[in-house]
Amino acid sequence: MTRTTVYQLAVLTTALCGLIALSASLGYMDISLLQAAGIIRDWCLGLQSRGDELERTMRVVILEVRLPRILTAATVGGGLALAGAVFQGILLNPLADPYTLGVSSGAAFGASLAILFSLTGALYSVPGFAFAGAIATLFVVIYLTYSGGHREFSSNNLILAGIIVGAILSAGISFLKYLADEQVAVIIFWLMGSFASKTWPEFTLVLIATAVGSLVCLFFARDLNCIALGSRAASSLGVNTGRITLILLVTASMIAAVAVSVSGIIGFVGLLVPHLVRFLTGPDNRKLIPVSLLVGALLLLGADTLIRAVLPGEVPIGVLTALIGGPVFCYVFRKRQKT
């Protein structure tokens, strides 16, 4: 890792910590940035609350209400950006994102089913169904594409299978919405994504998935670089192309599946962030993957803070990321055409 990359990672980590503290101080209850930072610091060090009743209330607000949401948003953002970078690398396609293999449609279908049959009573049933849907879709797509003999995945076939399965599921979702009557609002709200009222267990779940997934992706980052040379060239450099493609596809999709099942469908982060980061780091995945992780966390936390504390009334996060991300993507795209 070069000195520039270490420097970039250090700056981004500092910025992320700063944004977490800032975000924790913003909201309905007035808490200053210093107070918020102090409370988080005490909590990290395991110190008990010492102040008066007001400070105890602040502590509860920050630790039980704001922090789980903040950390979930950051982790989901990081996970989606990283998964996007990995997908673009494997499929050799800059248009790929974590949802390319239909993970989001699968999750949406699962969640819609759970909502339609009012399975919301049981703990975790909507996230559980969403996750099951996402994973089932992933394996159907891989099954459709897997050719057996040479153990290789053609990126065109993967993308095509993802689109086909996604289209079938979308029709299914439309049908479920049609059946849902008054619950259709719940389904639509879930589909647009939200970090409202996230809890510590949900954060832990996303954190574990993202952390384990990131380690796997970083481990194979160098091989992913070789895969950009084409599968025969990569193979001649000692890379087991077929196996690594499969491992990375499943890992990145798992991260996306857990993220989607906790927060609903949040688009554009996984597509946009790796593109922006490539301007900064170049396409070397050993730099791209960790920097994307941090930038994704920063951006999604920023967007969610905007929704939670700045904008009047809650805009669905999926809508906001698309509304901001879309034009930014157009700008980046246009700029690249000119150079």
Place this chain on the structure above:
Amino acid sequence: MSFNVENVSFAYADKAALRAVNLELQPGRFYSILVPNGCGKSTLLDLLIGHLRPGTGRILYKGRQLKDYSRKELAREMALVAQNYSINFSFRVEEIMMMGRYPHIPRFSAPSEQDFALVEQTMDQAGIMEFKDRLITELSGGERQRVVFARALAQDASVLLLDEATSSLDIKHSLGMLGLAARKVRQEKRTVISVFQDINLAAAWGDHCIVMDRGRIAACGPTQDILTEDLIREVFQVENRIRFDEYVQSKQVAFGCSLEL
């Protein structure tokens, strides 16, 4: 002995690509392979480099079965210039070159001084020093192919496999690249196994020649001995005249009209 290919057959689904192929390849030789389209060229290279496994028969490299080598070991022994040299991401040329060193560098280590020196030296020999900091996506097809060729040289392997590695190079750069490969053969006893479409280039550079036809070896041996008008007519179905060319210092072929058209 570099390779012993013993009675190897290979089929895709039910379409046979190689039938009972036997070959012995020695180090310190430049092998030219001549194959009509669709007659098993890529399959043979993929088998030699361990990318595919033989259906029947076995392939030994330095007396040991190919399948007993790990992928990393093989990558340190053999380098391939594949036919596909389009690269979608904007890596710098130096980064691409360094990928040739990956098999020699542990996964999480930075390249050593020697790795940088070798990459630099190879770029210099291959005449691509001026591209060092350019993006691979900005280069022309021919320039990119030279980079991919040089990357395989930087891999510093005993065997260099070339799959039509000069297909989009102009004549000057074709000769330059083949000259680099030939020098490795003569000075360092490496093996070059190169597939050509251009029979005259194959004859000029390959001290040995392997001619394949429909998955079988039609002829194999020193180029001077095996390259005959009958062989070329039979395998490629074109009329031709072969004579020894004093200027090129090898047999050269002139072509007449096709028999079949």
